[in-house]
Amino acid sequence: MLTIDADIESFLDAHRDERLESLFELLRIPSISTLPEHGPDIRRAAGWIVAEATRIGLENAQTFETAGQPVVYADWLHAEGAPTILVYCHYDVQPVDPIELWETAPFEPFVRDGRVVGRGSADDKGQLHMHLKAAEALLATRGRLPINLKLLFEGEEEHSSVGLEDWIGENRERLAADAIVISDTGFFEGNVPAMTTSLRGMLYTQIDVTGAPLDLHSGGFGGAVQNPANALARIITELKSASGRVLVPGFYDDVVEPTKQERFEMSCLPFDESDFHRQTGVPELVAGEPGFTLLECMGVRPTLDVNGIWGGFTGEGSKAIIPAHAHAKVSCRLVPDQDGERLFEKFRDFVLQVAPRGVTVEVSNLGTAKPLRMDPELPVSKSAAKALQATCGQAPVMIRSGGSIPVAAMFSEILGLPLTMLGFANPDCNAHAPNETMVLLNYETGLRTITRLWDDLATASAAGARMGGTTE
Amino acid sequence: MLTIDADIESFLDAHRDERLESLFELLRIPSISTLPEHGPDIRRAAGWIVAEATRIGLENAQTFETAGQPVVYADWLHAEGAPTILVYCHYDVQPVDPIELWETAPFEPFVRDGRVVGRGSADDKGQLHMHLKAAEALLATRGRLPINLKLLFEGEEEHSSVGLEDWIGENRERLAADAIVISDTGFFEGNVPAMTTSLRGMLYTQIDVTGAPLDLHSGGFGGAVQNPANALARIITELKSASGRVLVPGFYDDVVEPTKQERFEMSCLPFDESDFHRQTGVPELVAGEPGFTLLECMGVRPTLDVNGIWGGFTGEGSKAIIPAHAHAKVSCRLVPDQDGERLFEKFRDFVLQVAPRGVTVEVSNLGTAKPLRMDPELPVSKSAAKALQATCGQAPVMIRSGGSIPVAAMFSEILGLPLTMLGFANPDCNAHAPNETMVLLNYETGLRTITRLWDDLATASAAGARMGGTTE
Numbered sequence A, B: 001m002l003t004i005d006a007d008i009e010s011f012l013d014a015h016r017d018e019r020l021e022s023l024f025e026l027l028r029i030p031s032i033s034t035l036p037e038h039g040p041d042i043r044r045a046a047g048w049i050v051a052e053a054t055r056i057g058l059e060n061a062q063t064f065e066t067a068g069q070p071v072v073y074a075d076w077l078h079a080e081g082a083p084t085i086l087v088y089c090h091y092d093v094q095p096v097d098p099i100e101l102w103e104t105a106p107f108e109p110f111v112r113d114g115r116v117v118g119r120g121s122a123d124d125k126g127q128l129h130m131h132l133k134a135a136e137a138l139l140a141t142r143g144r145l146p147i148n149l150k151l152l153f154e155g156e157e158e159h160s161s162v163g164l165e166d167w168i169g170e171n172r173e174r175l176a177a178d179a180i181v182i183s184d185t186g187f188f189e190g191n192v193p194a195m196t197t198s199l200r201g202m203l204y205t206q207i208d209v210t211g212a213p214l215d216l217h218s219g220g221f222g223g224a225v226q227n228p229a230n231a232l233a234r235i236i237t238e239l240k241s242a243s244g245r246v247l248v249p250g251f252y253d254d255v256v257e258p259t260k261q262e263r264f265e266m267s268c269l270p271f272d273e274s275d276f277h278r279q280t281g282v283p284e285l286v287a288g289e290p291g292f293t294l295l296e297c298m299g300v301r302p303t304l305d306v307n308g309i310w311g312g313f314t315g316e317g318s319k320a321i322i323p324a325h326a327h328a329k330v331s332c333r334l335v336p337d338q339d340g341e342r343l344f345e346k347f348r349d350f351v352l353q354v355a356p357r358g359v360t361v362e363v364s365n366l367g368t369a370k371p372l373r374m375d376p377e378l379p380v381s382k383s384a385a386k387a388l389q390a391t392c393g394q395a396p397v398m399i400r401s402g403g404s405i406p407v408a409a410m411f412s413e414i415l416g417l418p419l420t421m422l423g424f425a426n427p428d429c430n431a432h433a434p435n436e437t438m439v440l441l442n443y444e445t446g447l448r449t450i451t452r453l454w455d456d457l458a459t460a461s462a463a464g465a466r467m468g469g470t471t472e
Helices: A006-014 A016-027 A036-055 A125-142 A164-170 A228-239 A260-268 A273-280 A294-299 A340-354 A379-392 A406-415 A440-462 B006-014 B016-027 B036-055 B125-142 B164-170 B228-239 B260-268 B273-280 B294-299 B340-354 B379-392 B406-415 B440-462
Strands: A059-064 A071-076 A084-090 A110-112 A115-117 A148-154 A179-182 A194-199 A201-210 A305-312 A325-334 A360-369 A397-400 A419-421 A437-439 B059-064 B071-076 B084-090 B110-112 B115-117 B148-154 B179-182 B194-199 B201-210 B305-312 B325-334 B360-369 B397-400 B419-421 B437-439
Touching: A006 A016, A006 A125, A006 A440, A016 A036, A016 A115, A016 A125, A036 A059, A036 A071, A036 A125, A036 A148, A084 A125, A084 A406, A115 A440, A125 A148, A125 A440, A164 A406, A179 A379, A179 A406, A194 A379, A194 A419, A201 A228, A201 A340, A201 A406, A228 A305, A228 A325, A228 A340, A228 B228, A228 B305, A260 A294, A305 B228, A305 B325, A325 A340, A325 B305, A340 A360, A360 A406, A379 A419, A379 A440, A406 A419, A437 A440, B006 B016, B006 B125, B006 B440, B016 B036, B016 B115, B016 B125, B036 B059, B036 B071, B036 B125, B036 B148, B084 B125, B084 B406, B115 B440, B125 B148, B125 B440, B164 B406, B179 B379, B179 B406, B194 B379, B194 B419, B201 B228, B201 B340, B201 B406, B228 B305, B228 B325, B228 B340, B260 B294, B325 B340, B340 B360, B360 B406, B379 B419, B379 B440, B406 B419, B437 B440
Parallel strands: A084 A148, A084 A179, A179 A419, A194 A397, B084 B148, B084 B179, B179 B419, B194 B397
Antiparallel strands: A059 A071, A071 A148, A110 A115, A115 A437, A201 A325, A201 A360, A305 A325, A305 B305, B059 B071, B071 B148, B110 B115, B115 B437, B201 B325, B201 B360, B305 B325
């Protein structure tokens, strides 16, 4: 059942170079969604995908406007009686700063040591491209797909998906399906095939501290005014204990504590701490919270991190000023059942409460994402696990990811669809960092796993399996 | 004796516009000493001063190379039997960032509401220019100066005077004088004529906190590594108590506590707190240390302030990373008898001691300046006070400045000269900040005070007064 069609394999083999060049074309477009100046690039990337989807034989390929960046949609709906699968990926990418740490230009992809190097290679254009190329291989060799396929590619996953929620709500019918497959995750440490069974949510804030309207001479005024940068440092410090526990009152109220069984399972994962340590390059690993292992802190515990901080004189040499203002971006990774919107209010109130006097403090919510758990017993998840095992020769491990995919919870809530997360990024892919890579073998594994998954879902459905239930 | 010469007054009157245009020429040169790209501008400014000093009849006008920026020197030494006075000002200026807060271009000076607007108008090119123009007026009307004058203009006062100390040591003979006059201070709040009787010293440091070599994805790694920006915030917070007392062990050991008499005198100064508050524009004034008044905290107590802080993602929108590194510039204003070099070691040790684990922390000393007290009973100080009183119609108040002039202590120590600080900047001049201004009346007051001072010193000397003693 899960052997790959020989025709498909030879098609994939024959078009390897062409496929890579096509991926490079997409990676060359700097579709950074958080920076307004890249708006035209976002649209260029969307246009490229529409053209490519049409070329390979998908139908209704088009962009839809949203309150934010456009959504790309395409489908193929001629597999009568077979299930309909909605696929989600995103075509926007993270900013590239600090640009000086890239060894090569982020939007000039190439292959080195068996990896595609470039922004978006792993997160998430590379995975989006697998879905296009898997469909192409099936359509080119068989003239049809085994299932009905709806592709939905977002343009602002890295910008809190600001326009997508409303658009999904308004397009329930267009998105009707039996299950959804999200490809925006990756393998486990050591590049072990894996499926993600939970995602952390997100609360992303900005704290702005203002003193005087202009920088003040630290000689003339030092000792008479509160320093906004010192005040900001104090606020940030008050947010967490020295051992890492978040001190915002009520922060942990809705956290679902991992069960003994879950903790046991996590402890059995093939996690090589010294390998992981080497990968990070930090002087020492530090578990974020007392009483939990590193994997637990990354997967099932919430975090609070400064993502950026700035204020005052940051040039070479010295300038003796009291900065007029200081700022920080502070975000929390959330776990079930924390709610970002509710937590934001607690966060804001606490920041204002601990803020030193003599400065004005503002706290903004730059975006939230709900945490999510996926049931590995869903038929679509079981088929995905089988497809992965058939391609890789080993069963995937089930992991709880520390990352966030805001749209995942939206799909669950708005469309009520069974959902599985099937991602192929190598864990050392440098997503969100300089020198992002996708291991080529993972890319090729992804292609083949996807074609196998569609075949298996069609077969299971023909045998009478229902997609929505948790048992067959 | 202290009436101004009618010829000088009419010369000054007749050349008012020309004088202003000459000042503008100097202010137009962006001689920012802390930014290497402005090296050529520093040299342009030095060249401009040499040419102008020569034009007005001073002699030996030239630049001298130092380990840092060049020193400008000029003299006039034909007043046989009269005292020799060394004048110090500086021709470099502070950087202009945040440039977006300047209402007009910082290096395109003009007059608005009775003020010269532009970087350096007050600190310190405007004051340097007074000395040139006072000498010009005397030389043009009398063909001579009443005293022997040596002008020494530094090019890196805003960059910790890195090259000056050695140069002074190597030029003791050239700088031999009976007293030194430093013009780099200002009037008291409300623009009340004042003389500065002490300067704070400075310790300027940078703290660099490093975690991973690259930014890390906060989803994939959050919970497993120390965050350098959070760690930096904690370090900064540990440096001071919530009430503002510096917690570096031994920080206050060498502080000379103000006497009851000094505290009484400070409390008698015409300090309008609500005016001062308005001037700062801060939401609330905050005395830096418990148990001391605002004026005391600014004048006789040391401070610790963050001058700049940066790290991670600082663009628009959100980027979910753990920054690879975070940095802060932290400086202390010091009071007698604190020693910056000794304090740096205590500061560095304490920073390393309170640094959270999991990050690498480096602490650098970017420069120190010794605090200094000036004796108002020195003959040169008494003459300066008389000259100010004659020009302004009121006796100057004696103030303890919160600012630092690194070279002042150097002169005291290396040359062993009696020293007075005679400065004319309006206290709301925005030195080191955007929209720097010099009140034109202060500039004109300065010119006249300087010519009166030279005349008075010549007369006092002829009457047998010694410059070096504290009593006559």
